[in-house]
Amino acid sequence: MDWLVSLIGAAIVLVILRDLFHTLWHPTRHGGLSRIVMTGLWRLLPPGRAIRGATGLVGPLGMVGVVVMWASGVAVGWALVYWPHLPEGFAFSSSLEPAEHSGPVDALYISLVIVATLGLGDIAPAEGWLRVAAPLEALVGFALLTATVSWVLGIYPALARRRTLALRICHLRRAGLMPRQLESDAGAAVLDGLACDITRVCVDLTQYPESYYFHDGPGDTSLARTIGFAADLAEQARLAEHAGVRLAASMLAAALDDLAAVLQDRFLHTRGTAQQVLTAYAHDHGSR
Incomplete structure (x- = not known):
């Protein structure tokens, strides 16, 4: 069961990476999560029938929504990878009690710290494969930031x-x-x-x-x-x-x-x- 949760998390991360790839580097007419977000906002606030002043915000808000979706998906997906292996697979600082920091919120905290490359060090991966997975998440976070900047610099x-x-x-x-x-x-x-x-x-x-x-x-x-x-x-x-x-x-x-x-x-x-x-x-x- 623990590995099933981790596999679900890995699947979420792969779906986000696929959407990122097809949005920025291999656009297709078949759409994806990003196209669903943009189209949904466009239909919600169509020109001529939208709230006054809101029409011009559809594109920028759509881009923000897509980036938030990507970042949230990566963070939640990796949190699901980590959660079943708390606390045994991680090393905790002396000020923390491992048994009290092994819930889903703690897993999400670990994921956010790693994806943002903060490196706080209060909870760190200790198990072998987790020590490999954590830097991979940091690389994905850096790639997500770079891709977002490239997207903005290209679309405008x-x-x-x-x-x-x-x-x-x-x-x-x-x-x-x-x-x-x-x-x-x-x-x-x-x-x-x-x-x-x-x-x-x-x-x-x-x-x-x-x-x-x-x-x-x-x-x-x-x-x-x-x-x-x-x-x-x-x-x-x-x-x-x-x-x-x-x-x-x-x-x-x-x-x-x-x-x-x-x-x-x-x-x-x-x-x-x-x-x-x-x-x-x-x-x-x-x-x-």
């Missing part, structure tokens, strides 16, 4: 690129760009630049799918609200007489199709054309 530049693209599209719309103005090398360059930027957003949504659950706001920084104008430009430019413009329009249309495919496959699950998927994307981000 992705959000900046998405919002920059939205502003660029908005600037083109406010400039009153007309189809005849696209009949030039400059028009082709504009369309080609949009295609490149949309491709980067596709890569960001694939590498950091959690970025989808960050609300860009109701203004010009919302890609969901502005992407329709890029689709209109691609449709208009396909009829241009300038060969370079037609080629750039085809590339922009292909980039928009790829974006719609990513949104459909990973987030929206809307069966329809690329235009319908982009419309569903705008609706999901609060655009009416």
